Amino acid sequence: MEQRPGHACGVFGVYAPGQPVAHLAYLGLFALQHRGQESAGIAVSDGETITVVKDMGLVTQVFDERRLAPLVGHLAIGHNRYSTTGSSSWRNAQPVYRSVGDAGFALGHNGNLTNTVHLAERVGMLPGMTAPEIELDSTTDSALVAELVAQEYPPSPRSDGRDLEMALERVLPRLEGGFSFVLMDDARLIGVRDPHGFWPLTLGRIAGGWILASESAALDIVGAHYVRDVEPGEMVVIDASGIRSHHFAEATPKLCLFEFVYFSRPDTTLYGQSVHAARQRMGEVKNRYIGRTFIAPTPETRAAGVRLKLNPIRENIAGKRIVVVDDSIVRGTTQLTLTRMLREAGATEVHLRVTSPPYRWPCFYGMDTGRRPELVAADLEVGEIRSYLGVDSLAYLELDRLIAATGSRRQSFCTACLSGEYPVPVPDADTKLALEEPAPTPEPTPEPATRTESRRSVSIVWRCRSMMSPPTAPSRCSSSITSPSASSFPRRSMRSSPGWPTGAGRPGARCSGARCRSTAA
Numbered sequence: 426m427e428q429r430p431g432h433a434c435g436v437f438g439v440y441a442p443g444q445p446v447a448h449l450a451y452l453g454l455f456a457l458q459h460r461g462q463e464s465a466g467i468a469v470s471d472g473e474t475i476t477v478v479k480d481m482g483l484v485t486q487v488f489d490e491r492r493l494a495p496l497v498g499h500l501a502i503g504h505n506r507y508s509t510t511g512s513s514s515w516r517n518a519q520p521v522y523r524s525v526g527d528a529g530f531a532l533g534h535n536g537n538l539t540n541t542v543h544l545a546e547r548v549g550m551l552p553g554m555t556a557p558e559i560e561l562d563s564t565t566d567s568a569l570v571a572e573l574v575a576q577e578y579p580p581s582p583r584s585d586g587r588d589l590e591m592a593l594e595r596v597l598p599r600l601e602g603g604f605s606f607v608l609m610d611d612a613r614l615i616g617v618r619d620p621h622g623f624w625p626l627t628l629g630r631i632a633g634g635w636i637l638a639s640e641s642a643a644l645d646i647v648g649a650h651y652v653r654d655v656e657p658g659e660m661v662v663i664d665a666s667g668i669r670s671h672h673f674a675e676a677t678p679k680l681c682l683f684e685f686v687y688f689s690r691p692d693t694t695l696y697g698q699s700v701h702a703a704r705q706r707m708g709e710v711k712n713r714y715i716g717r718t719f720i721a722p723t724p725e726t727r728a729a730g731v732r733l734k735l736n737p738i739r740e741n742i743a744g745k746r747i748v749v750v751d752d753s754i755v756r757g758t759t760q761l762t763l764t765r766m767l768r769e770a771g772a773t774e775v776h777l778r779v780t781s782p783p784y785r786w787p788c789f790y791g792m793d794t795g796r797r798p799e800l801v802a803a804d805l806e807v808g809e810i811r812s813y814l815g816v817d818s819l820a821y822l823e824l825d826r827l828i829a830a831t832g833s834r835r836q837s838f839c840t841a842c843l844s845g846e847y848p849v850p851v852p853d854a855d856t857k858l859a860l861e862e863p864a865p866t867p868e869p870t871p872e873p874a875t876r877t878e879s880r881r882s883v884s885i886v887w888r889c890r891s892m893m894s895p896p897t898a899p900s901r902c903s904s905s906i907t908s909p910s911a912s913s914f915p916r917r918s919m920r921s922s923p924g925w926p927t928g929a930g931r932p933g934a935r936c937s938g939a940r941c942r943s944t945a946a
């Protein structure tokens with residue numbers, strides 16, 4: 426319901442000798458549409474030729490029978506994109522295709538590298554320094570990986586055809602951050618997961634073939650059965666000789682906790698647990714698939730999107746005390762709109778319960794949260810957020826209880842955006858456009874902020890023990906409903922960096938001077 430942080434993309438792969446697989450790839454992408462809605466693409470090989478079709482839009486907008494028809498072959502990868510590195514544009518749609526001599530390969534990427542600038546500098550891919558021999562038709566970290574892989578191809582093809590596999594073995598240890606890849610050349614399908622396994626990647630079996638997919642639900646939808654997850658730090662290669670596994674790094678699992686909270690479909694299984702059941706334990710009651718408000722570019726269109734999806738029925742609301750349960754609050758834009766709608770519909774009280782802790786830190790591993798000043802909880806305590814949103818009471822689920830709901834151990838999750846504990850060192854600044862604009866330079870420390878409006882200080886006067894308990898002693902808010910823009914959050918203090926945790930007073934966060942480099946768990 427919140428104006429969401431961007432998803433991290435969905436990837437799909439299929440290898441089924443003797444079978445046409447383009448429609449399976451289409452169905453797989455359709456099943457993963459929730460992970461990225463900016464563009465979609467499929468690459469197919471018939472054993473000799475790789476054909477790629479990609480475009481901006483949803484899977485159903487990009488593909489129809491006419492556009493699927495030329496995708497002939499038994500091997501395919503597909504990709505749904507939400508941009509986390511590089512702008513949202515046609516040239517950045519995936520799969521990325523690279524030719525290398527007479528050969529070629531295609532790549533789909535879910536996640537975000539954290540050493541993009543460093544790697545791009547080394548291979549001459551930063552803006553203004555692109556070497557003439559580099560094929561730069563995209564400005565994503567995925568294109569950077571493709572370039573790195575292409576540079577590791579041998580001068581003449583190997584007799585066993587394993588050029589892509591061998592090149593990857595040399596490149597993967599140099600990558601940092603979040604990455605689940607599907608790749609293909611003309612004869613083999615490859616799946617890769619970063620050593621922390623930030624983003625899921627599952628392996629499934631269909632009659633006579635294999636499937637790779639971001640989520641197990643996509644396996645169900647194409648009629649495959651779940652075999653296992655690709656392990657963190659593992660590369661699986663599928664070809665005519667079967668399936669083989671390489672471990673290129675030691676596994677230190679840190680699955681994104683938000684896969685349980687929001688990203689994954691409820692019919693997906695993570696760490697052997699049903700996402701739907703976990704969300705019920707967290708307290709979720711809404712039907713998230715009643716409709717999806719695709720991320721809109723302005724506060725006004727976001728608000729319109731909220732109204733489109735959630736138009737209150739006045740007779741059911743007038744004179745009532747309303748409890749709203751949401752999975753997260755990122756910028757707070759949606760909650761402001763929703764609260765106003767409920768008040769206008771006659772609600773006497775509006776209470777907000779959130780099935781995750783305050784979202785205080787930006788994600789660098791593959792979710793596009795924007796910069797830290799855009800996060801409503803970055804500098805505000807719960808009472809101040811309550812006041813800002815204009816709700817009568819607000820309570821968040823504590824991190825320990827959220828993790829308990831997943832049925833897995835805390836050590837197996839990344840919780841950085843909630844705790845400030847980044848498992849992998851992150852860049853000094855937002856690098857989303859690092860490959861298409863001058864390399865980011867640190868912004869100067871802003872002057873101390875003055876509050877944009879006067880608000881009474883509100884402390885937490887009620888905290889529910891159970892997220893599903895009705896509020897029994899709600900605080901009364903005397904402030905009228907307000908809808909300031911996201912850029913006018915009341916700030917206690919401005920941070921020293923646009924994208925970095927200040928660390929001061931934050932449990933689990935460490936600060937080394939003016940700018941934190943890493944807050945390793």
Ligand code: SF4
Nearest residue numbers: 681682788839841842
């Ligand atoms: S920072 Fe948050 S959104 Fe990003 S991987 Fe970690 S838990 Fe997921």
